[in-house]
Amino acid sequence: MRLVRLTDLADQESALDALEAIFFASTTRTDFANAAERAAFLATWTGWFVAHAPADLWFAVAEDGTITGYLTGCKDSAGATPLDRTIPKYEVFADHFAAYPAHFHVNVRPGWRDRGIGRLLVDRFAEDCRADGLPGLHLVTGIFARNIAFYQRAGFTDALQRGPLLFLGRRLC
Template structure:
């Protein structure tokens, strides 16, 4: 089942699960302090939870456990404060008109390769399409392990700039 953050009955436990999955999924493992770890998490998720809770989706297992999440933003160009938070956010700003929405998705280990990430992406894409948006995108590393997943999910418009790869999915 897919549920928006704003509709989750246990808001705090859902956010705790999001944080757990985030750290299980990130490549960064070492932090100098608990404060640095918390700041890293806030950099990559805080804005979405605070400013776009209707664009944060959870995948729930049969028992109601959070097994994946998607954080999204439907107006990348208009999220000026997000550009100040996320490093290199504006590297692909010239692509935002055609692909205005963006997303991040993570699934709990043990539940990957079961279509959960794809279901989250497709749900957010449908939401964006219903809002009349022409496309959505994400930015990843050129050699990141998630590139084939996103290509299979319809992200075919690619632009590389240095080590970064912009992948866009048309919604029209």
């Protein structure tokens, strides 16, 4: 398995098509009124990252060229002001952005899960953040989400709950 940045891929269009397929295979939302609503939902959760942080968008690529997972990252959560208007509840944990300035979203293609791909992507992004001198990174998930144990095993041990949301932070220095 190799990890490749979007900006280093020759066929970025195919990679983004794979991102879309993996995104919709991973989301719990399945009903959309029309194609425009579906596209807007994808744009809410991935659009800013593709447009503004393509070097922090990582793909896991199998030997046969299959894109098996992706990670969209943002190294400056506080400075990414358009995200607070795009992603619902983005600002709920803004008081923790100084200690954990980077955040990410990671998804792995069904059939490729439980093989360590998500962990590879998370650790690669964490390495980048550490190299850039960032003190930590975080994610936000639901308090009953099935992914909590995965993130805890990946070193996200600082937790804070607000309503139905759970902030998980990983210190890098």
